[in-house]
Amino acid sequence: MKNQKKPLPPFNLEDAKLKARLAENAWNSKDSNKISLAYTKNCFWRNRDEFIKGREEIVEFLEKKFKNELEYKLIKELWSYDKNRIAVRFAYEWHDEKNQWYRSYGNENWEFDENGLMQKRLASINDIKINKEDRKLLWETDIRPDDYPCMSKLGL
Numbered sequence: 001m002k003n004q005k006k007p008l009p010p011f012n013l014e015d016a017k018l019k020a021r022l023a024e025n026a027w028n029s030k031d032s033n034k035i036s037l038a039y040t041k042n043c044f045w046r047n048r049d050e051f052i053k054g055r056e057e058i059v060e061f062l063e064k065k066f067k068n069e070l071e072y073k074l075i076k077e078l079w080s081y082d083k084n085r086i087a088v089r090f091a092y093e094w095h096d097e098k099n100q101w102y103r104s105y106g107n108e109n110w111e112f113d114e115n116g117l118m119q120k121r122l123a124s125i126n127d128i129k130i131n132k133e134d135r136k137l138l139w140e141t142d143i144r145p146d147d148y149p150c151m152s153k154l155g156l
Contacts, residue, residue, distance in 0.1 A: 005038050005116040009084035016081035019116075020088045024076040028142045032062035040119045047123045069094035069102075073137035075144060077151040079107070086110045091156045093130070093137045101130045105156070 005022075007015035026035045036055040045052035045061075052061050066072060074092040081087070088108050095101045106125035113119045136154045139145055 003037075003115060003117065008116040009112050009114065011081050011083065011086065013081070016086050017078050019086055019110075019112075020076045020078045023088075023110075024074055024090075025143050027074050028072075028144065030062075030066045030072060030142070032059045032066065035062055038118055039121070040113055040117045043117075043119055043121065045121045045123070047121070048125050068096065070097070071095055073139070073144075075137055075151050075154070075156070084112045084114075086112075089151065091137070091151060093135050095132075099132075101132050101135060102127045103130050103135075104128075 007018055011019065023038065026038060029035070036058045039055060039058060042054050043058065045058065047061070050061070052058055069092075072092060072094045074090060076088045076090040079087040079089050086109075088110070090106055090108065092104050093101065094104070104125050104127045106123055108124075109120075109122040110118050111120035136156065137144075139148050
């Protein structure tokens with residue numbers, strides 16, 4: 001049996017929402033190896049101005065990211081879906097080694113293979129400096145609690 005990441009395409013509304021939430025949870029774990037397993041072995045990423053190919057490069061990218069983006073917290077929201085594609089919008093908050101806080105906003109377009117593994121991830125992201133007291137992603141655990149407000153309710 002091949003490696004599968006359910007839900008599998010073609011996606012319905014509930015599947016697409018679940019896929020977005022599972023991705024959010026994985027990224028909030030900050031476990032680069034675990035995150036990489038949601039992608040095909042030769043997955044293609046465009047992340048800002050970087051082009052990444054394959055799981056090994058994904059792990060390298062994520063390890064560097066999580067070393068530089070401290071106290072990283074991410075929230076995703078489904079934007080659209082169709083068959084084997086999902087679009088999400090997201091925001092995450094983090095600070096650098098000088099304790100400057102940022103909120104990063106973006107959109108991702110995802111394409112999945114028949115086994116539910118992401119084979120393409122195209123991300124556009126912008127960063128803004130924020131004050132620590134302006135943070136909105138304040139849950140204590142790695143995973144956002146189910147009762148924590150969504151992006152829209154947070155005004156993001």
